[in-house]
Amino acid sequence: MQGYLKCLDCGEEYPVKQDLITCPKCGGLLEIILEPPKGFTFSSLRGKGVWRYKDLIAGEYKRIVTLNEGNTPLIKSSNYENAYFKFEGANPTGSFKDRGMTVAISSAVSLGYKVVVAASTGNTAASAAAYASRAGLKSYIVLPKGKVAIGKLAQSILYGATILEVDGSFDIAMSSVMKLYKELKIVYPLNSFNPWRLEGQKTIAFEIYEDIGVPDNVIVPVGNAGNIYAIWKGFTELKSAGIIDRTPRMIGVQAEGASPIARAFEKGLDKPEFVDTPETVATAIRIGKPVNWKKAIKAIKNSRGFAISVSDNEILDAQRQLARREGIGAEPASAAAYAGFLKLVNEKRLDTNEKTVMILTGHALKDPEAMAKSEAKRILVNPEHIDKVVLGEL
């Protein structure tokens, strides 16, 4: 595939080399700018999931480490005619991270790394741990102590990662991983500042396109801010290949207590004011200093989109509505996308005649404590009178 790497900070360009992760000149974020192969058509593709699109994924892979990620359902809303949910909770470890991890771990293996590292609010950790184990690599996971949902922590334990806990927020864990990456040449970083990981995540766009063509809007919950860029990148590459003639509007949603990007849009700023002590019930997106903020702002602006924030109450209410009106169990961070949709519809900022896809990034089972916050219909019954309870007579 034709292409090059370009630093978003200093603008330096490099040939597509898989061992480049950040800019060798200034340490900035690298973009992988690709031109899909001439004459590419979707009808020639075979297989399912992320690697169905291998002709569109940059890099050379001596070995592909896969758990058959991707190929997630695009579920039509039963309440809004033109709304769809891309249920990423159906991935092998229950979140969209698996799409990126299959590519990042395959890269690590192909480059000969034996040790991988990631900072995480939980999902990256679970995914990194699973794929590292499958590849036979040693994984170190850096977590904000006491701030990771129990389902995700349990996954990392089960998959056998070494868990390093730091006091403080995810952002401190992230800077610790940056330090490890810069100082120890033996570790391969799995977070989304690694542009190869985003190559896997962009396949969300390809699957949406194959299912329903180009939607008008794609609503994405934003934390470390890699996924919204990755999805936009996927659509942008289809446009440069002449397969589609427009890209959807990318709409980012953040939780009010962790909303540096949404606030930048609300205030008309070019760069976010970071949040030192981010707080939200949506622990996956409790992030104050998103490493990919430049990429996210680029994707949102170039697609004529915007970013908004939603409150914790709106998130939990949206999580319940998703479960009780659509039958879909998504974790709070994912429900933020639906909360954003409901808010925009309510404020008449989004036209329900337009085709909108919400990315439901992770499974509800990841965070049982959040699920249990919903008011329950639980009745202690005497088995002898259970019929009367059901008939409403007791």
Ligand SMILES: Cc1ncc(COP(=O)(O)O)c(C=O)c1O
């Ligand atoms: C479930 C879930 N949703 C959304 C996000 C946000 O994705 P990104 O960090 O790519 O913005 C994350 C992680 O940050 C997540 O784990």
Ligand SMILES: N[C@@H](CCOP(=O)(O)O)C(=O)O
């Ligand atoms: N929500 C993320 C935060 C880290 O994001 P990443 O995309 O940079 O790995 C997580 O699950 O840890």
